[in-house]
Amino acid sequence: MKKTMDRKNGLSRREALAVGGAAVAGGALLLSGRGTAIAQDVPGAKRPREGTAADTGGSNVNQEALPPGEEGRDYTPVVVPNGTKLPWKVVGGAKVYHLVAEEVEHEFAPGLRATCWGYNGSVHGPLIEAVEGDRVRIFVTNRLQAPTSVHWHGLLLPNGMDGVGGLNQRAIKPGETFKYEFTLRQSGTCMYHSHHDEMTQIGLGMTGLFVIHPRKRPEPRIDRDFAVLLHEWRIDPGTSRPNPNEMTDFNILTMNAKVFPATAPLVVRTGERVRVRIGNLSPMSHHPIHLHGYQFLITETDGGRLPESARWPETTVLVPVGSTRTVEFVADEPGDWALHCHMTHHVMNQMGHEFPNMIGVKPGAIDRKVQPLLPEYMTMGQDGMGEMAEMGMPVPQNSIPMVGGPGKHDYITMGGMFTVLKVRDGITSYENPGWYENPPGTLALPASADDLEQNDIRVRRNKN
Ligand SMILES: [Cu+2]
Structure with a gap:
């Protein structure tokens, strides 16, 4: 048994003693309910450490490691909309993964591609999924032209x-393969990312999620467990690479490296218990992610699961840079519900940012004066951006309309960090079910003349 309390982890010896039996039991209590509760009250109180005595290097499994957790038996697998998961195999009791850092031709949405940096042919990297107590051995091969390294963000490790x-x-030089190996001592939503020349390498997309399921399945069980990683990019129209030197003016805002309308919906059967894990490895921006139609509980940060008394209801969760937030709710109201960043410039695609402000401009006079010189000229943007997107304005090479895509009722004037939670009664497949059919009497429609009269609503004509 290792001593876990002799570390100065914000805990005095007296506080450590006050924790009592938990401290003495150390790693053995890690997986019990009581151990978890104590850990929540005193961060860092549990921390079985990997030491030289047990860790002989090579492929020997550390004494604290448990048999590899199994999908289905030990956990419900995470769903990564638009994303992939890193496969693994068991060698000598450890789960073995292989990450390959490399250039990736990535499509953000049809019409917008760029040469990014990612892992295993994917931007962002594939999600790594494991179980508390697993011994993981992760090989990282560097197929970039530049050195790199991988940081396991939020993980407790040597x-x-x-x-x-x-x-x-x-640093891992081009062509080299490094081996990382450690035992997962925690559960929760963590991340991984390059920690060499971060500005360039994170900016170009070298990030991923690392989800660790608890060894003991918590009740009630989660039916649908989604993971979304947020990012932001600067890709000037006509160029083929994101500009990692950008500091403030990002023009592509992504969920799992896609912009709406290319973001895959989150599909759920009515009544299911839903978890959404949201990580943010954007270079510079925090993202307030808002869900329509529901109140959710914030249940986790990358520091672990919140005790029940510390969870609180919200409809928008702020996910700061370098953090994860997990929310949970029961999907009891069918429909197509928006899930998006609430920063208005983060639900736009390219071009919206540098456009001159034309709101309220009367275009007729300007157009009449300019058209003799430039016959194609037409003033745009006087009614905002929505109409321009809808008109299908021609766009420069390798760029996408500022916003949106066609929806069921009209054009959806949203882009960027926007997706849809689709809740449906009795579905047997999680394929995209199409648009929601609103039951009669539950859809906003133009008011009739009778409606106006009966409710004594007087409407003045629009100007012009
Ligand atoms: Cu945002």
């Missing part, structure tokens, strides 16, 4: 596995 280039290890 210092030399933390992946900060120069600080915890030397």
Whole structure:
């Protein structure tokens, strides 16, 4: 048994003693309900550490590791809309993964592609899924032209596995393969990302999610467990690579590296218990993610599961840079519900940002004066951006309309960090079910003359 309390982890010796039996039991209590509760009250109180005595290197499994957790038996697998998961195999009791850092031709939406940096042919990298107590061995091959390293963000691990280039290890040179190996001592939603020349490498997309399921399945069970990673990019129309030097003016805002309307919907059967894990490895922006039609509970951060008394209801959860937030709710109201960043410039695609403000301009006079010189000229944007997108204005090469796509009732004037939660009664497949059919009497429609009269509503004509 290792001593877990002799570390100065914000805990004095007296506080440690006050925690009592939990401290003495150390790793053994880690997986019990009581151990979890204590850990929540005193962060860092549990922390069975990997030591030299047990860790002989090579492929020996550390004494704290448990048999590899199995999908189905130990956990309901996470769903990654538009994304992939990293496959694994078991060797000597450890789960073995292989990440390959490389350039990736990525499509953000039809019409917009760029050469990004990612892992295993994917931007962002595939989601790594494992179970608390698993021993994981992750090989990282560098197929970039530049050195790199991988940091396991939010994971409790030995210092030399933390992946900060120069600080915890030397950088992985082009062509080299490094081995990371550690035992997962926690559960929750963590991430991974390059920690070498971060501005360039994170900016170009070298990020991913790392989900660790608890060894003991919590009740009530989650039916649909989604994971979404947020990012932002600067891709000037006509160019083929994101500009990682951008500091403020990002023009492509993504969920799992896609912009609406290319974001896949989150499909759920009515009555199911839903979890959405949201990570943010954007270079510079925090994202307030808003769900329509529901109140959810914030149940987790990347620091772990919140005790019930510390969860609170919200409809918008702020996900700061370098953080994850997890929300849960029961999907009891069918429909097509928007799930999006509430920063208005983050539900736009390219071009919206640098457009001159034409709101309220009367175009007729300007057009009459300019058209003799430039016959194709037409003033745009005087009624905002929505109409321009809808008209299908021609756009420069390798760019996409500012906003949106066709919806059931009209054109959806949204882009960027926008997707749809689709809740349906009695579905047997999670394929995209199409648009929601609103039951009669539950859809907003133009008011009739009778409606106006009966309710004594007087309407003045629009000007012009
Ligand atoms: Cu945002």
